[in-house]
Amino acid sequence: MAFLHHNIMKDADDAVLILEYKRSGQLDYLAALYQRYMNLVYGVCLRYFDEESSKDAVMQIFEELIVKLQQHEVQNFKSWLHVLTKNHCLMKLRSMKNREGKEISLDGLPVMENDSFAHHENGVSIEVHLQGMEKCLDALPEEQKRSVDLFYLKEKSYKEVADITGYDMKKVKSYIQNGKRNLKICMEQQDV
Amino acid sequence: MSDKHSHMNHSVDPELIRKYLAGELDNKAMHALEKQAMDDPFLADALDGFAERKSDQRMHLADLNKRLELRVKGKEERKVLPIIRLDRRWLAAAGVLLLVMGGLFWIWRSGFREDQSIAYKSADVADSSITDTLQYYNQEEPMAWGNKSEKLRGISIRPDTGSHIFPGNVSTESRGIAGILRREQDTVALAMAPSPSTVAAAPTLMAEKADRTDTIDTRIVDIAIANPKDMPIREKETEARSRNYFAVKPIVANRLIKGQVNDGKNGLPGVAVILEGTTQGVVTGADGSFSLNVADTTKNVNLVASYVGFKQERLSVSPRENNLDIRMREDQNGLNEVVVTGYDKKISKKFGAVYQPPMPAEGYDSYNEYLAKNTHYPASAVADNVKGRVKVSFRVMPDGSLEDFKITRRLQPDCDAEALRLIKEGPGWTPASDRTAARVTVEVYFPAKTPR
Known part of the structure; x- marks a missing residue:
């Protein structure tokens, strides 16, 4: 027992x-x-x-x-x-x-919204569609494109991405995040 | 979807996070964690938090584990203790009972038949040390010589869910002594059927803990074993003429704290009394009284009483203190803290017209939009990562011009200057409705500049 x-x-x-x-x-x-x-x-x-x-x-x-x-x-x-x-x-x-x-300033602190739940579900399957999104990838700004490419397709860590591209580590992270978001938007528009 | 579940339901090893931040992981493992964080905002958030600390957090995490364990165990320890104590006490009670029985048997033999029973003292049982967790109710009828008066000690146990408090083995044990076992929905009543001349003792104990079901079982077994030895033969001979029930009732463990909030003399109505750390709370009634249900009946709770103009009263209430008198003290500063931001308020005497303070010519909405759109974040502020508000106060003259600028809240020189520029160059203002100069305060907001 x-x-x-x-x-x-x-x-x-x-x-x-x-x-x-x-x-x-x-x-x-x-x-x-x-x-x-x-x-x-x-x-x-x-x-x-x-x-x-x-x-x-x-x-x-x-x-x-x-x-x-x-x-x-x-x-x-x-x-x-x-x-x-x-x-x-x-x-x-x-x-x-x-x-x-x-x-104490609350400005910089992210306030939780409902879409974080959605985020969880939406974010995941992004790799699945990667093949079909070359076009969207090309449309991204250069930094985002390189970062997303290295991170998701070449499976490099932030540090490696930063080393390869010469971007700042912190920026790499936000490039990837924003690149991912932009890709998603782009893909959704494609679907429509 | 499967990917989702694999990370949704699983925690992230603290050691992995530590190694990641310490740079001890290889690239592949780093990438794996980073990718996980990309899809898991909780993890990403936590990683950010850890990353902000240079120091090793292992000690703190170990400490937390210990605290959590203690928090859970704290209850268990208290849970175990009473059994041991109870055993001794019941043994003592059983001993006394045995003596009394022996005495009775002797009396019975020597001719005093029928209608005798003995009031039996058990003050020693109701020792104060045990009342922490257990409460004995002793109801004694005076001078028990005579007829069917017995001493009652009844048990009621309050577990929080009723379904399985009374396991099978207990009931069979009890059947041995009791002869009759009744089951009525959630209530199990054990009817003890002693002869009139015997002393019947049905012990009462109140188990306050909701989650002490196993403890309770053990106690009942104890009683069941103890009793047949002490009350032998006789019970089986005679029919039940008097009955003592000891009932095991599932009652939802809840503690009702009652009390009154006053200012020393009178009750204060409308005072919020809140259970600290929760959203539970009540507001006092017209006479200042309140009653509040607390789920946890074992540990001290903190109540916070707050009321405008009085100092917040915070008090720790022990589990046995359920009638409170909360005295609130007036707060001298209480009302000074209310900051009124606004305009010089004047009521126009002309025809009782309502005074309108100065307004941005195109209304507040468009003015705010202007501020938001045209605020240039000074380079120096970006560099220093400055964020916050600048308050600028100025007078709107009868002709709509602006004068007498003052910065009432400074942030950083360049930001202050920018705020001034914005207002001076900004949309015009409509003067106050009574055509006099009036002072206005505008807040310019410099939010954190994060790289987008």
Whole structure:
């Protein structure tokens, strides 16, 4: 029984763990689930706070989960957790701002919108269509074209792309991101 | 689609992220992770977060794992403890019972028949140390010599889901002693059928924990084993004349915190009382009273009471404190914090006409659009990664000209100058409706310049 239990904790689908948690109310299941993504949650928190506050935030988010998972029907736990994390951090920032009268700019921080869910699904299959998108690729600005080509077709890492092209690492990343987005738009127009 | 699932459901090894950032991965592995991040905004976000830190985060992650474990275990430890304590206590109770039974048997033998029972003290059982997690209810009828008065100790256990609290082995065990077992939907009632002359003890304990189902099972087994030894033979001889039930009821574990918020004298209505860290909360009623349901009944909860003009009151409430009196103190600064941005407000005396403050000639929408479109981000600000707002205050004269510019909120010299330029060169203003000079404040926004 204990063995079985252990297996569930390790291998089960997120959805199964959520169900088990909802059914039994046992925190073990929730903890096993949370552990899978805790490093990501922590990483996201690091964007907003220092290490100690981030750790606190990670634990607070767990507390939030205890309540919220019982109340909400969650389809895609990972994406949902991402949004929850960001919102938690933003709320915390906001309350810090109010309490201390300190001005913390929220401008640079991305605000989560619904399309991030869509993004997740849309982004994935992009390679599948790569063959048919040469035309679109050619239409891209030079930097984006080279970066996308090297990253997706030649499977080079950011660093390699940067070395080959001489572009700045950070720019490479945004070239790829923007190139990918532009390609998608272009492909959609082709389809129509 | 399959690609989606492969990464959707799986976490990313913290070690992989660390190695990636430390440059310890080969190109292929780096590319793999980067590609994954491209499709997984959560991962991308986290990677950015980690990348901003130079230091090794392994220690922090290990710490987090420990904290999570403690958070979950903390409950389990508390969960185990009472069993051991309970065992001893029940043993003690059983011992006392045995003595009493022995005494009774002797009394019975020596001729005192019928209608005798003994009020049996069990103060030692209800030791305060145990009341942390368990509560005993002792109801005693005074002078139990006489007829069918017995001492009642009943058990009610409150697990959070009712379906499987009472496993089969327990009920069979109980059947041995009890003789009668009733099952009514979720409620299992054990009818104990002692003879009138025996002492019947049905123990009561309240298990506060929702998730302690296994513990509860064990307790019941204990009781079941303890009792037949102590209350032998007699029970089987006679029919049930009096009954003590001990009922196991599944009640959703919930804690109701009640209280009143006041300012020292009177109740304060409309105060928001919120369970910290959640969105749960209530607003006090006309007399300042409130009641709030809390799901977790085991640990301290933090309540935050806030009300305009009063200092926010934050208090930690222990699981046993369910009646609160929250005293709020007036906040001297409370109202000073409200910042009013606006115009010199004057009411025109002419015919009671409503005063209109100065307005951009083409309305605020187009003025804002102008600001957004024409703000040139100064090169120096881009270089320094400056972002924020500049506030410029000026007077709109009766003829619509602008005068007396002041920067009320500075950002960076070039940005400040740019904000001034924008307003001076910008669309004209309609003066205030009463044709007097009026001061206006405009905010110019310099958002973060990110490479697009």
